[in-house]
Amino acid sequence: xxxxLVKEMNDQxxxxxxxxxxxxxxxxxxxxxxxxxxxHWMKIQASEEFSHAMKFYNFIGERGEAVxxxxxxxxxxxxxxxxxxxxxxxxxxxFITKSINDLYVMAQKDNDNASIIFLDxxxxxxxxxxxxxxxxxxxxxxxxxxxNGILMMDKELSARALPxxxxxxxxxxx
Numbered sequence: 001x002x003x004x005l006v007k008e009m010n011d012q013x014x015x016x017x018x019x020x021x022x023x024x025x026x027x028x029x030x031x032x033x034x035x036x037x038x039x040h041w042m043k044i045q046a047s048e049e050f051s052h053a054m055k056f057y058n059f060i061g062e063r064g065e066a067v068x069x070x071x072x073x074x075x076x077x078x079x080x081x082x083x084x085x086x087x088x089x090x091x092x093x094x095f096i097t098k099s100i101n102d103l104y105v106m107a108q109k110d111n112d113n114a115s116i117i118f119l120d121x122x123x124x125x126x127x128x129x130x131x132x133x134x135x136x137x138x139x140x141x142x143x144x145x146x147x148n149g150i151l152m153m154d155k156e157l158s159a160r161a162l163p164x165x166x167x168x169x170x171x172x173x174x
Contacts, residue, residue, distance in 0.1 A: 001063050001065055001110075001112060001115065002106070002110045002112065004106065005103070005106050005107060005110060005112065005115060006060065006063075006065045006066075007068075008102070008103055008106060009056050009059070009060055009103065009115075010056075010060065010067060010068045010069075010070070011070070012056050012099060012100075012103060013053045013056045013057055013060075013067070013069065013070075014069075014070045014072060015096060015099055016049050016050070016052040016053035016056065016096075017049070017050065017053045017072050018072050018073055018075065019046075019049035019052075019092065019096060020046040020047070020049035020050045020053070021046075021072055021073075021074075021075045022075040022076070022092060023042045023043070023045040023046035023049060023089075024042070024043070024046045024075075025075040025076065025077045026042045026079065026085050026088075026089070027039045027040075027042035027043045027046065028077065029077065029079045029085065030042060030082075030085075035082070035150070035154045036154065036158060037153070037154035037155055037156065037157040037158030037159075038082060038085075038153075038154055038157055040157065040158050040160060041157040041158075041160050042085075044160050044161075044162050045089075047162065052122070052125070055118075055121075055122075059115075059118050063114065063115075076088075081145070082140060082150060082153075083137065083140045083141075086133045086136050086137045086140060087137065089133040090130065090133040090134055090137060093126065093129045093130045093133060094130060096126065096129065097126040097129070097130060100119065100122045100123060100126055101123070103115075103119055103122075104116065104119045104123060107119060136153075136157075139153060140153070
């Protein structure tokens with residue numbers, strides 16, 4: 001593997017772990033606001049991000065390269081509303097999408113087919129990662145800051161199932 005691509009994939013592990021931290025901070029905010037369904041949704045999101053980091057971790061090792069873990073920055077923990085959080089979530093996921101796309105371009109330039117195939121999953125996953133907060137924001141725009149609507153949505157989001165993660169970072173059944 002190209003050493004620059006290895007470095008960038010190691011950086012992506014950090015970005016994915018930061019994403020998990022960010023979503024845990026958002027979950028903590030929701031818990032402090034007694035919005036347990038939103039908190040649950042964010043905890044599951046954090047778990048998914050950890051699994052993404054593990055996919056990169058395992059892939060780097062499988063390619064015979066060294067994983068280099070880095071310090072994870074402290075995420076913002078100040079939020080003003082449910083809508084604020086999902087706007088920040090969408091913005092963050094767009095950042096992650098750009099990062100994945102940049103990795104993909106690097107792999108293409110190196111004609112690294114194994115990395116391209118590996119990254120294909122992430123390209124597809126990022127469509128869902130942007131769609132979910134975008135859909136929630138769409139509903140929040142209809143609800144506004146109305147308590148009843150927020151509480152109904154809180155109940156809806158509490159139904160999100162926690163996937164079963166394998167040690168490889170894969171989700172069981174996928």
